[in-house]
Amino acid sequence: xxxxTQIPAALSVPEGENLVLNCSFTDxxxxxxxxxxxxxxxxxxxxxxxxxxxxxxxxxxLNASLDKSSGRSTLYIAAxxxxxxxxxxxxxxxxxxxxxxxxxxxxxxxxx
Amino acid sequence: xxxxxxxxxxxxxxxxxxxxxxxxxxxxHTALYWYRQSLGQxxxxxxxxxxNSAPDKSGLPSDRFSAERTGGxxxxxxxxxxxxxxxxxxxxxxxxDQETQYFGPGTRLLVL
Numbered sequence: 032x033x034x035x036t037q038i039p040a041a042l043s044v045p046e047g048e049n050l051v052l053n054c055s056f057t058d059x060x061x062x063x064x065x066x067x068x069x070x071x072x073x074x075x076x077x078x079x080x081x082x083x084x085x086x087x088x089x090x091x092x093l094n095a096s097l098d099k100s101s102g103r104s105t106l107y108i109a110a111x112x113x114x115x116x117x118x119x120x121x122x123x124x125x126x127x128x129x130x131x132x133x134x135x136x137x138x139x140x141x142x143x
Numbered sequence: 144x145x146x147x148x149x150x151x152x153x154x155x156x157x158x159x160x161x162x163x164x165x166x167x168x169x170x171x172h173t174a175l176y177w178y179r180q181s182l183g184q185x186x187x188x189x190x191x192x193x194x195n196s197a198p199d200k201s202g203l204p205s206d207r208f209s210a211e212r213t214g215g216x217x218x219x220x221x222x223x224x225x226x227x228x229x230x231x232x233x234x235x236x237x238x239x240d241q242e243t244q245y246f247g248p249g250t251r252l253l254v255l
Contacts, residue, residue: 035185065243074147074234074246075186120186129174129193130202131244133186 033058037121037134044111045142052106052137054121059099062124066095066106069118069136078119079106111141147247149235155253156225164220164250168237175218176244177210181231189233192218225254 034057044050054064063082067075079088079095081104087096094107108115118136125132148167156162168175177189188202192212203209207225212218222229230253236244 067246072248074248075236077243077245080243122186129191129199130188131176131186132188133178135183135185 033061033123033125033132035121035123035132035134037119037137039137040135041138041140043140043142046111046113048111048141049107049109050111050139052108052119052121052139054104054106054134056102056104056123056132058125059102060125061099064095064097064104064124065122065131066093066104067120067122069120071117075120108139111139113141113143115139116141147235147237147245149233149247149250151250152248153251153253155255157255158227159224161221161223162225162252164222164233164252166218166220166235166237166247168216168218168235169239169245170216172237172239172245173215174238174244175212176236176238177218177220178234178236179204179231180234180249186234189220222252225252227254230254 036055038053065080066078069075081088081097092109097104118138120136122131122133150165173194175192178186180186190210191199207223210220232249234249236246238244
């Protein structure tokens with residue numbers, strides 16, 4: 032059974048700091064991996080999608096990496112801003128399945 | 144429409160009552176998903192619709208839960224004889240081909 036773990040569960044940083052969020056998964060037979068952002072009381076917003084054949088994806092100040100062999104992904108946020116405060120969720124598509132398996136998220140607070 | 148919409152945004156009901164939650168996916172999206180997000184838990188897959196194929200109901204927690212998708216568009220998630228443990232945020236998402244899933248804002252269900 033695929034399990035997705037995110038560490039840390041919560042993170043508080045001062046504005047301007049670079050930070051890394053971690054995601055690990057137990058079964059490397061994934062189709063792709065996605066990072067989402069969830070704001071309080073809102074739905075999820077897709078940030079980055081990495082296909083299983085890719086190593087990383089970049090969008091603005093965000094960079095996500097994928098290492099299938101070790102079952103790990105990281106989300107790097109450069110020059111953090113208070114508007115980055117949210118819960119960040121990692122999810123994997125299982126190979127041969129249409130299901131997304133989610134981690135429990137990392138709650139990020141960026142203090143001005 | 145511009146995005147996935149869900150109604151109602153909030154629902155308070157009494158234990159034992161039936162509830163219906165509605166999802167309007169993005170026009171043209173062939174895949175539709177329902178998830179549940181309980182307090183302190185990750186997102187839990189409930190059910191998946193793809194075109195005219197039989198839905199994947201493997202995530203439904205009990206036979207009190209059912210869902211249908213009419214005309215390949217709007218979907219309704221029905222919970223019969225609600226229990227307090229059904230209290231959660233119910234999220235709907237839609238997807239076109241192999242692209243990312245787009246999530247609605249969710250319905251917050253509270254069973255008293």
